[in-house]
Amino acid sequence: MKSITKSFAGVTVLDNIQFDLMEGEVHALMGENGAGKSTLMKILTGVYTKDSGIVEKLDQGGNMVQMEHITPKEAQEKGISIVFQEFNLLNNMSIAENVFIGREPKTKAGTMDWKKLYADTRDILKRVKVDKEPRVLVSELSVAEKQLVEIAKCLSYQADIIVLDEPTSSLTDREVDILFDLITELKSKGTSIIYISHRMEEIFKITDRITVFRDGKFVDTFKTADTTNEELVQCMIGRKLNLEKNTQAKDYKDKDVALEVKNVNVNVTLKSKPFDFRLHKGEILGFFGLVGAGRTEMARIIFGIDKADKAEVYKNGRKIILKSPIDAINNGIALIPEDRKELGLVLSLSVQNNLVLSCLKNLSPIRARKAEEKEIALKYIKDLSVALSSEEQAVEELSGGNQQKVVLGKWLAMKPDILIMDEPTRGIDVGAKAEIYSIMRQLAENGTSILMISSEMPEILHISDRVIVLYEGQKTLDAPVTGLNQEKLMHAAIGGI
Ligand SMILES: Nc1ncnc2c1ncn2[C@@H]1O[C@H](COP(=O)(O)OP(=O)(O)OP(=O)(O)O)[C@@H](O)[C@H]1O
Ligand SMILES: [Mg+2]
Structure with missing residues (x-):
């Protein structure tokens, strides 16, 4: 060519x-x-x-x-x-x-x-x-x-x-x-x-x-x-980019607990035992594990998609009932799913219309909200550097990775208290990855608690304050990122404790 x-x-x-x-x-x-x-x-x-x-x-x-x-x-x-x-x-x-x-x-x-x-x-x-x-x-x-x-x-x-x-x-x-x-x-x-x-x-x-x-x-x-x-x-x-280990990681042990999950059993194997974990206010918690370890299943339970018989979810110390994603959203919980290609977007609608989908109920009545919608759209287009010609462009005309950024933006626009991200940077180029990490940091600093599922060890070590590793539905590690490295993550991911 x-x-x-x-x-x-x-x-x-x-x-x-x-x-x-x-x-x-x-x-x-x-x-x-x-x-x-x-x-x-x-x-x-x-x-x-x-x-x-x-x-x-x-x-x-x-x-x-x-x-x-x-x-x-x-x-x-x-x-x-x-x-x-x-x-x-x-x-x-x-x-x-x-x-x-x-x-x-x-x-x-x-x-x-x-x-x-x-x-x-x-x-x-x-x-x-x-x-x-x-x-x-x-x-x-x-x-x-x-x-x-x-x-x-x-x-x-x-x-x-x-x-x-x-x-x-x-x-x-x-x-x-x-x-x-x-x-x-x-x-x-x-x-x-x-x-x-x-x-x-x-x-x-x-x-x-x-x-x-x-x-x-x-x-x-x-x-x-x-x-x-x-x-x-x-x-x-056009520039160097280093994915270093998180040096600003803080210990949140004594901070407010934003989300507590008890008795969650993801049933990956018959052996898997229920486990508990806590997510603190403003904390970024990384969930690592090999494919099939049960991370996505856990996220689906917290977002009310799947039922778990005995699991209990507490938000700010109060027990919440999650029968459907609507319940989760009403409780300020958002999930950015793994298969964004199928679940994330209305392709024929404009970028702007997609970006405001998750926060419509917070906006003014329909006649008055055009300007608000545009403001939100422009903010996330800029924050995520979405490459497009105008916010009115149909999402289907965007490149694959830019479509993914729109999915991210849509959930960020909801301003959730708890943000669950399942493989958030998959299909996203290296430069945009760095932008997403800095957005995550910013959100956390403003009090959002983030639970990030990822299969990439450098990413987990770079962004998390604390890391949980799952192996066949069981928690094999739960520790601040400070003492961790790739070997320790892998050891836990294949079942070592
Ligand atoms: N049918 C179309 N109408 C208008 N713009 C388009 C159309 N198809 C692609 N573009 C634009 O062309 C540019 C290149 O897109 P392309 O899909 O080739 O990117 P890419 O390198 O494959 O990216 P990715 O890694 O995200 O898949 C983008 O800015 C995109 O918005
Ligand atoms: Mg492409």
């Missing part, structure tokens, strides 16, 4: 971009939220048309041929396949219908060949180790399973170029391993892969080269083996 330029409504989002991909290579695209990664990929796959520039691809005969204004279908026929950042499956159709949509196998009589459809789908599901029947509705799949089905569908086109746009943001470690095995297998067959992710570990593990964009411009291409984490970060955000 040479000198690619693209603008939306007069705003240039890709400015003279270059990118090349070799046979059998895994090439990462990196850059902050809104840098233009997904847009470039949509041009490659015919979803958007470029304003100018050249796209060339090797054809079957070994010649480079120009691809001028192709449609998504033509891109597919030319051997380019993509897993989009956003979900694209149709919830009320079966897995098999989704995988073969538009290319369903037909019988001699011209009707749908259900037998072949199901058999072929079964083979495809096996490749990604999803143990579901082809006729199961997509709506019945978990977020991770949906993502694996998308990947399986993409692979089934037998493409020679595969684009994976943040394929792992909703996968757990086990599923990431399945994906990486598949990538290795594809590579060995000469398939080329473009891999977009904000997770450094993955980038270093699976890619051969890395190209960095900043603000719609090409910055550099590196050989993965010749670069470092620091160099990439600096390249992406």
Whole structure:
């Protein structure tokens, strides 16, 4: 791809971009939220048309041929396949219908060949180790399973170029391993892969080269083996960024207890015993654990989504009854969920309308509140540096990471006393991560108590005052961050006490 330029409504989002991909290579695209990664990929796959520039691809005969204004279908026929950042499956159709949509196998009589459809789908599901029947509705799949089905569908086109746009943001470690095995297998067959992710570990593990964009411009291409984490970060955000351990951590032991949770049993295994914990006013409490340790389940109980028979929740010393999220919200508790892609936003509404959703009841009657809404929207757009052209823009036009920032903003606007954040920086670029941490600090200083669930140890150590580690639904550690390090966290996360 040479000198690619693209603008939306007069705003240039890709400015003279270059990118090349070799046979059998895994090439990462990196850059902050809104840098233009997904847009470039949509041009490659015919979803958007470029304003100018050249796209060339090797054809079957070994010649480079120009691809001028192709449609998504033509891109597919030319051997380019993509897993989009956003979900694209149709919830009320079966897995098999989704995988073969538009290319369903037909019988001699011209009707749908259900037998072949199901058999072929079964083979495809096996490749990604999803143990579901082809006729199961997509709506019945978990977020991770949906993502694996998308990947399986993409692979089934037998493409020679595969684009994976943040394929792992909703996968757990086990599923990431399945994906990486598949990538290795594809590579060995000469398939080329473009891999977009904000997770450094993955980038270093699976890619051969890395190209960095900043603000719609090409910055550099590196050989993965010749670069470092620091160099990439600096390249992406134009400055250094260190995630140091929290040196300002305070001990809240003698401070007011904002939230006390007793007897919570997350039932991860039969063995798991109920546990108690306290969150103090203005404290940031980190919840660490491996995937499946029960952290999300615990959050769902405190937010009134799931019932826990014996769990008791006290706020400011007073017992509260949580039958539904409404009860939690009325008690000043907010939860920023893990699967923001599905649960967080009304995509067709404007950024402003989404941002004010959780605080509507605090605003003036409908006629008088336009200005208030705008003020709130502008505040959070600024605080979170959401990249957009105007607060009136529909959320669906924002880049993936910027959509996530809107979800965060929506809950911050509610000004909760207790804020539960489940993997708050997933899918968010390094620069914006730092902004989110400073917002968390600020909130805590103003008296908000924060419970943050995270699977990233550096993040836990950087932001928490105190850390609780869960292992199979049991508390294996509860200590101020001051005496902790990565080894101690890991030790507790695998069950050591
Ligand atoms: N359909 C559209 N209409 C208007 N603006 C758009 C549209 N699609 C993308 N943009 C804008 O183009 C810019 C680049 O977006 P893009 O989705 O390519 O970013 P990205 O690098 O993939 O970011 P992320 O890491 O958040 O996924 C953003 O500012 C976005 O708002
Ligand atoms: Mg993107």
